[in-house]
Structure formats: structure tokens, C-alpha cells
Amino acid sequence: MMSIPCLLQTFIAQEQICLKRLWVSSNPTWMVAYRPIWKRKRVYVKLEPPKDENNRGGEKVLTVYFSSTEIPIWILFFALGASSDKEVVDLIDFNIDDAGISNILVASIHEADREAEKKGMYFRRQGNAISFVDKLVKSCKFPPGESIQECISKYLFPNFSGVKQKARFLGYMVKCLLQAYTGRRKCDNRDDFRNxxxxxxxxxxxxxxxxxxxxxxxxxxxxxxxxxxxxxxxxxxxxxxxxxxxxxxxxxxxxxxxxxxxxxxxxxxxxxxxxxxxxxxxxxxxxxxxxxxxxxxxxxxxxxxxxxxxxxxxxxxxxxxxxxxxxxxxxLAITGLVSTEVLDPLVDKLFDCGMEKLVDDTSTKLSGKNKVFLDGDWVGVCEDPISFVVELRTKRRHKELPQQVPTGYPDGECLT
Known part of the structure; x- marks a missing residue:
């Protein structure tokens, strides 16, 4: 009697693009994207020519695409709690001595002023900016059922609890885009295994x-x-x-x-x-x-x-x-290892290494401090990144942290 061996099946690991990070691209247009799985939570900041027909040959302007709506970025900053143009520039935290960058920011301010004038509104007054964003979101093809406050809280950078922290992360997105546009940062490569x-x-x-x-x-x-x-x-x-x-x-x-x-x-x-x-x-x-x-x-x-x-x-x-x-x-090569998700909370251990908590305001300047990211989320800042990384690696060698937690210090940011 002949026995037929049973067929065993194995899973093939599926390569997917990492969605827990910012993506900077230059094709078809300069853009930085925040792309979680839910489409409603996605945010795009683009560098595009101005809409004004009389200023087609001028500097490019910054525009935000959120909830299927195109919003002038300066108005969104004021809707998130910024009180002045200087405060917005401080949130972006980019060297404005570059004439090209200054022209882009000034053109973005003028574009926001023109869009507000069409609606007969001065968005720099308290409450006007959020009302302007509310009208834009409600006038889209598929408007959300929630109020604009709930929409911002649930769908705009949901990993941050405070509105001012959302404004800081939006400023960081603009900074990444401007760095790539001026050649100070490389665009992200989809084929890179790190991505x-x-x-x-x-x-x-x-x-x-x-x-x-x-x-x-x-x-x-x-x-x-x-x-x-x-x-x-x-x-x-x-x-x-x-x-x-x-x-x-x-x-x-x-x-x-x-x-x-x-x-x-x-x-x-x-x-x-x-x-x-x-x-x-x-x-x-x-x-x-x-x-x-x-x-x-x-x-x-x-x-x-x-x-x-x-x-x-x-x-x-x-x-x-x-x-x-x-x-x-x-x-996979015999030397290739696949890390799995770490369920243990690591934020408290990062505080022990010298990390400071991310403040929930728009007035405190963070220039000179380095950002700390944990699994794509901005969790804090540190003043001395070298000692922070050394302390983190020491804890990993002493098995206080999982061995698969990588640490690095690329481009002036601490990534963990």
C-alpha cells in the first residue's frame, strides 16, 4: 500500500511600503506625504505654482491637502493655534536667510491672504481661521459628518493629543519639504529596504x-x-x-x-x-x-x-x-534578520536616556534641539543627541531594551 505524503504550505513574506514615516518625493511635484492606512487621515504638503493668473511666473507656494480639501498652509497653521507669522516661521524652524526659501514663505502668505479676501475674511483673527477651514472641508465632494474640531482631533495627525503639537508636526513636514527642495535632503527611495x-x-x-x-x-x-x-x-x-x-x-x-x-x-x-x-x-x-x-x-x-x-x-x-x-x-540571505513589533512601552526608557517631553504650545522654540522618533512618531526632543544614542545603546547591550530596537543619528535627528 503506497502512502502519499501530504503537501505542506508556507507563507511568503509580503514587502510593503512603510506607512509610519514621512515620504518626500519630487515627481510629479515636490511633496511630503503623511500616509497612514486610512485615507481620511492622510496629509500632503505640496509645493506648487500659485493659483493667481497674474502671478504664474512667481515663486511656488505651500499647500496642504487634507480630507480631500486643498487648504492654504498659512491658514491651517493659524487654525491650529499659531498667533503670528513669526510664530509660524519659528514652527517651520528653517533658515530664512536663503532668499529662495524666504520668497516661498512670503508667496504662501500672499496666497493665503488672497484666498481669505475672496471669502471676505481676515484669517489672523482668533476663530476666523478655523471657520475658514470648516467652510472648505464642508464644501468638498464627501464632507465629514463631524465638526471641524472633531475632524482635526481624530483625523489630522491622530498620534498627537494637542492641537499645538499637530502644528509643530506640520511645521516639521514643511521643513522636510524645503530641505529636499533646496538639496539639503535626499528624496525617499521606494526601493530602499530601510523604507x-x-x-x-x-x-x-x-x-x-x-x-x-x-x-x-x-x-x-x-x-x-x-x-x-x-x-x-x-x-x-x-x-x-x-x-x-x-x-x-x-x-x-x-x-x-x-x-x-x-x-x-x-x-x-x-x-x-x-x-x-x-x-x-x-x-x-x-x-x-x-x-x-x-x-x-x-x-x-x-x-x-x-x-x-x-x-x-x-x-x-x-x-x-x-x-x-x-x-x-x-x-532573504542567511544573515538577514526580520525584527517584529515590540509590545513593551519604550517611552519611559527614552526619558531615562535624556529625552525631553514634546511641549504642547507654539511659542517655545526648539531650534538647536534634536527630534526623537519612535516607530515614526515624534515623541520628544533632546539637546545632546550623541550622549542620548550612547546611553540608549548601553541599555540595549545590558538587555534593558530589546535587541531589535535600532538606534541612529542621521540628518540631525535621533531615530529609534
Missing amino acids: KRLELAGELLERELRVHIRHAERRMVKAMQRELYGDRDLRPIENYLDASIITNGLSRAFSTGQWSHPFKRMERISGVVATLRRTNPLQMTADMRKTRQQVQYTGKVGDARYPHPSHWGKVCFLSTPDGENCGLVKN
């Missing part, structure tokens, strides 16, 4: 389970509504919840290879699971260390297929299939 994150088996299973649990929940609600419309008494919940929806959904995902899309609810993606080949141990190890980058084959892939210097020591340059997946399916 990517890997979705592992836990995250992929969690997303697929959420889809099928929502489906079962909708079916349960409809069954209970039919009982209520017929004036019948409700039975125990197990009579309405069909667990086979979740079981069959997961079985279908493993058998067909069609898994839920990370961002688009109605679409499915392939290449998430693969059959584990066990011809020899090396082949099995290679199958379990595969990564895949999802791209649209119909469009221009760009440099996604080509090796990047950041792949060195993390990805095998030779182990990639031929054909349409060449360069998109990679194998």
Missing part, C-alpha cells in the same frame, strides 16, 4: 480572518433582522452565526492562493502561500525565507526588479525566479 516592512504569517492570517469574520457577522445580522421583522423571538446566537463561513474561507484561501488585499477590500492578491518543497534541507530553508513585492505587471515597474545597495547582506542577489517575477520574488 519597507515585511508582513509575516501572523499579519497575513489576521487580515484574512478579519475579512471572513466580517462576512459571518453580516450574515448573522441579516438573519437576526429577519427574525425581528417577523415578530419572532430571538434564539441563542449560535443559531445565527455560521462558523463554516470562516472555515471555508480560510480553506479557499490556502487552496486557491487568493488572499485579501492589504488596502483594497474588494480585491484579492496571489503569491501569499506556496507549497513547501522538501527535496533537501537547503531547498526547504529557501522556500521559508522568500519575500514577494506586489506590483501591477501592466504598468511600469521601474527599478523594483533591480538590486539596490540596501539589499547587501539582507537579500540573495542570485536567488530569484525567471520570467515576470524576476526581481520581485527574493530570498
Whole structure:
């Protein structure tokens, strides 16, 4: 009697763009983007030509795109609590001795004044700026149901609790954009491995389970509504919840290879699971260390297929299939390690290393101090970044911090 070995399947790690950081780009226009998963929470600051027909050849102006609305950035600063133009310039914290930067800021002020004059409003008075933003947001194609205060609190940089802290982060976004525009900072590269994150088996299973649990929940609600419309008494919940929806959904995902899309609810993606080949141990190890980058084959892939210097020591340059997946399916090198999410709170330990709390006002100047970021969130500032990084690395060597917590001091900012 011949025995047929069962086929084992393994997950392929999915490469995704890191959404917990700012993205600076120059194509098709100069822009810095804050892009969480929820589209309503996304914020874009763009450097564009002025709208005034009489000033088309003048300096570019700064504009914010928030909640599907185009807002002059100077008006948004005043809506977030700024009281004067000088205070806004201090929030941006950029060297205004550069004539090009000064012209951009002055042009942005004039653009805000012109937009306010069209509405017959002086936005520098207290309360006028927030009313102006409220009218712009309410006049968009899909206006939110919340008030403008709730909209700013929930959707504009939700990681910050205070409005003044949101204004500081907006100023930091403008500073990053101006630095890139003047050549003091490089634009972010999508193909850099430092700008990517890997979705592992836990995250992929969690997303697929959420889809099928929502489906079962909708079916349960409809069954209970039919009982209520017929004036019948409700039975125990197990009579309405069909667990086979979740079981069959997961079985279908493993058998067909069609898994839920990370961002688009109605679409499915392939290449998430693969059959584990066990011809020899090396082949099995290679199958379990595969990564895949999802791209649209119909469009221009760009440099996604080509090796990047950041792949060195993390990805095998030779182990990639031929054909349409060449360069998109990679194998992690034996020296490549994947860090996972740290659940322990680290902010208190950062305070012990010399970090100061981020103040919730717009008048205190932070020039000369370095910003501290934790997983993409601005959590504080420090005066001596070198000693801060040394103390942090000392705690990591003494196992007071997880080993996978990286530390660095690039471009005058402490990133952790």
C-alpha cells in the first residue's frame, strides 16, 4: 500500500511600503506625504505654482491637502493655534536667510491672504481661521459628518493629543519639504529596504480572518433582522452565526492562493502561500525565507526588479525566479534578520536616556534641539543627541531594551 505524503504550505513574506514615516518625493511635484492606512487621515504638503493668473511666473507656494480639501498652509497653521507669522516661521524652524526659501514663505502668505479676501475674511483673527477651514472641508465632494474640531482631533495627525503639537508636526513636514527642495535632503527611495516592512504569517492570517469574520457577522445580522421583522423571538446566537463561513474561507484561501488585499477590500492578491518543497534541507530553508513585492505587471515597474545597495547582506542577489517575477520574488540571505513589533512601552526608557517631553504650545522654540522618533512618531526632543544614542545603546547591550530596537543619528535627528 503506497502512502502519499501530504503537501505542506508556507507563507511568503509580503514587502510593503512603510506607512509610519514621512515620504518626500519630487515627481510629479515636490511633496511630503503623511500616509497612514486610512485615507481620511492622510496629509500632503505640496509645493506648487500659485493659483493667481497674474502671478504664474512667481515663486511656488505651500499647500496642504487634507480630507480631500486643498487648504492654504498659512491658514491651517493659524487654525491650529499659531498667533503670528513669526510664530509660524519659528514652527517651520528653517533658515530664512536663503532668499529662495524666504520668497516661498512670503508667496504662501500672499496666497493665503488672497484666498481669505475672496471669502471676505481676515484669517489672523482668533476663530476666523478655523471657520475658514470648516467652510472648505464642508464644501468638498464627501464632507465629514463631524465638526471641524472633531475632524482635526481624530483625523489630522491622530498620534498627537494637542492641537499645538499637530502644528509643530506640520511645521516639521514643511521643513522636510524645503530641505529636499533646496538639496539639503535626499528624496525617499521606494526601493530602499530601510523604507519597507515585511508582513509575516501572523499579519497575513489576521487580515484574512478579519475579512471572513466580517462576512459571518453580516450574515448573522441579516438573519437576526429577519427574525425581528417577523415578530419572532430571538434564539441563542449560535443559531445565527455560521462558523463554516470562516472555515471555508480560510480553506479557499490556502487552496486557491487568493488572499485579501492589504488596502483594497474588494480585491484579492496571489503569491501569499506556496507549497513547501522538501527535496533537501537547503531547498526547504529557501522556500521559508522568500519575500514577494506586489506590483501591477501592466504598468511600469521601474527599478523594483533591480538590486539596490540596501539589499547587501539582507537579500540573495542570485536567488530569484525567471520570467515576470524576476526581481520581485527574493530570498532573504542567511544573515538577514526580520525584527517584529515590540509590545513593551519604550517611552519611559527614552526619558531615562535624556529625552525631553514634546511641549504642547507654539511659542517655545526648539531650534538647536534634536527630534526623537519612535516607530515614526515624534515623541520628544533632546539637546545632546550623541550622549542620548550612547546611553540608549548601553541599555540595549545590558538587555534593558530589546535587541531589535535600532538606534541612529542621521540628518540631525535621533531615530529609534
